Amino acid sequence: MIRVLVADDQELVRTGFRVILEAEGDIEVVAEASNGAEAVRLAALVEPAVVLMDIRMPELDGLAATEQILRRPDPPTVVVLTTFDQNEYVYRALRAGAAGFLLKDAPSSRLIAAVRAATTGDSLIEPTITRRLVERFSEPSTPPGVPDRLVALTDRELDVLRLMARGLSNAEIAAELVVAETTVKTHVARVLTKLDVRDRVQAVVLAYETGFVRHSGT
Structure with missing residues (x-):
């Protein structure tokens, strides 16, 4: 319960x-x-x-x-x-x-x-509100490419972070990437560990703050 x-x-x-x-x-x-x-x-x-x-x-x-x-x-x-x-x-x-x-x-x-x-x-996560919050109250970096804070992530982990920023659940990410949900959970856990953030919300905020989501087209 x-x-x-x-x-x-x-x-x-x-x-x-x-x-x-x-x-x-x-x-x-x-x-x-x-x-x-x-x-x-x-x-x-x-x-x-x-x-x-x-x-x-x-x-x-x-x-x-x-x-x-x-x-x-x-x-x-x-x-x-x-x-x-x-x-x-x-x-x-x-x-x-x-x-x-x-x-x-x-x-x-x-x-x-x-x-x-x-x-x-x-x-x-409500992605439209996340986007409004971060665009209004932070100053995202503008250079193209992967921001320094995210360079430790693999290409697949970056894909997962992009989808997290869209507000997708683990099950929805699994369907999008055509992988098992357990695989997505592993990727999410690695993203949180590598970025040294407490949860997926903070990871999403970081993705917007660094400009990663914006210049990645999502």
Whole structure:
């Protein structure tokens, strides 16, 4: 059973997420928080596997709450809930360690997929938002070729990174490259190790920051 904490200051949003998630047989909403301070307290108390974290909340915002939660030993995975007008906050949340982000108006299937992916390290990434975030708040390098930060990657690992940046899951990458999903998982693990990043979200952010995705045509 996947244990989820929903943190959002709007009761209707929390209720909606609970209804959607608990309709699945393998997901349980174990607690709801109406502000960041409550989210930090409940994360320690109920020990969820996943925290769905809104950004703009009273008392303590979602960014500060994310930072506090992720400083704890063996923390849960944090998925940020956002709207398009919160770009800067989401970018900072990712840099603070959030494992992914999801549009609040995304279809229910995306919400469910994000929660399940967060428990496996195969975080769901909204590629259009990733692109907007990095293009607005970073300064990508412009020279052609493979950026210095990525030269340790093999050609196949670079292919996998490009597809990760498009928001594809391991299964979708496997279909695109016509290889086994286990092979993709191995490539992803090697990419993360070689780039010295915590998860695939940080790898994608790095791909945009270095300009690799942009000048590779994706």
